[in-house]
Amino acid sequence: MLSTNVLYTALLLLYVTTEVFSMSNTASVFRITPKKDEEIKVLYSLDRDVDGIEFWKDPSGINKPVDLMVPENHIETFEYAMKDHDLTYSVLIVDVQKLLNNTTRLKRSKNSENFGFTRFQTLDEIYNWLDNLALAYPNNVEIIVGGKSFEGRPIKGVKLTFAPGKSGVFIEAGIHAREWLSHSTATFLINELLTSNDQDVRKLAQSFEWYVFPCFNPDGYAFTHSEPQNRKFRLWRKTRTPYATYDCWNEEFCERRICHGADLNRNWGFHWGGPGSGQNECAEVFAGPAAFSEIESKTLSEYITSISDKLFAYISFHTYIEKLMFPYGHTSAHLDNYDQQYTVGLEAIDGLSKRYGSEFDVGNIAEILGRPASGGSIDWVKANFEVPFVYCYELRGRTKAGQMYGFVAPPSEIIPSGQEVLDSLVAMFKAAANYYPQLKRTSEAPLHGSESLQLPLQ
Secondary structure, eight states: OOOHHHHHHHHHHHHHHSOOOOTTSOEEEEEEOOOSHHHHHHHHHHHHHSTTOEEEEOOOSTTOOEEEEEEGGGHHHHHHHHHHTTOOEEEEESOHHHHHHHHTOSOOOSOTTOOOSSSOOOHHHHHHHHHHHHHHOTTTEEEEEEEEOTTSOEEEEEEEOSSTTOOEEEEEEOSSTTOHHHHHHHHHHHHHHHHOOOHHHHHHHHTSEEEEESOSOHHHHHHHHHSTTSHHHHTOOSOOOEEEEEEESSSSOEEEEEEEOOOGGGOSSSSTTOTTOBOSTTSTTBOOSSTTOSHHHHHHHHHHHHHGGGEEEEEEEEESSOEEEESOSSOOSOOTTHHHHHHHHHHHHHHHHHHHOOOOEEEEHHHHHTSOOOSOHHHHHHHHHOOSEEEEEEEOOBOTTOOBOTTOOOGGGHHHHHHHHHHHHHHHHHHHTTTOHHHHHHHTSOOOSGGGOOOOOO
């Protein structure tokens, strides 16, 4: 059997001599379960050294599944590495390109009133819809701008108010550009909080002021929509800030290149640069050259600070590993109000499971992932402001029938994902009221105005 070092060298030579990766080739996603550290190193070498091979689900320890996307022109390299190290694997997604094609076939409407939830919306469509909400419901909807992007886009959201003086719930979505289901789940929740006549939803809506940002990373999200059938674009994760780096093959030959973006969920100023983040400018988890180096995280952190004394909860949406996580990511130690968040989290995932049978795990980030992940937004919020309830939903990654889609959710998943998350939030805040009796008093107050809220959606 080849040593790991020899395999690294072979893979690197293959990468250097292979023609430029063509995004016209299809790709498959494989699931591998490493049984020893040496096998994890092999997977990292494939992700690092072979252009186009990349993790969809990172290694998190021995006997923990890893998802790896492999383009068609590198299947032979992948299979060689698996055979050489006696690694078994299964196919999760046969053809990523087919998923991409099916996701983007629906024709876009020029009429902003035809927003709906039957397809994924562009950034401009989301922002136009938010503007229209503010015009239609001036007493309930206020446009808020939480920050700006490297390319000069505003980070736009809405504040929903049904009664003044309530505590705040902050909803963050789309910090990773390719996770389209997170953006659509946020917009679905805005619509339901405004228009639902369900009594539990009305009580939830009117118990808080809501700060909802469907797209924390507008440059990245716009980039994914610029060529949505090209996986180089559609599967973009980071911001779009350019960073210069050098690839050196030996001491005498180095090549300068530009890698775009930092991982916006590794760039926050709590345990920045710690375990689970990257220092390589081209890495998917590149934490940036410093905490808050990205203008998105810097400006958003300033906005969050300005309203921090109002916040009762902070909710973040990601995809696709079907977990409910809470701080912290730098350690698996049970810190702050761990027991309280865990208990409320159990009620939340139970509520989520009722409608479609989705099964989520709950715990802090490091213990759920099986590895640390430092520098995230929710850790920074929890550590700095002691917000009572701070959670990250890793949304569904497969259909009810069990068909895996990972980051490339079909539009038919938008409504089911939104529905089960809304069910979960209802259960979450009912459980939270056991610790904060004033929430029970708020939820028992008379409901106002739900009949008048009718949003024109198709």
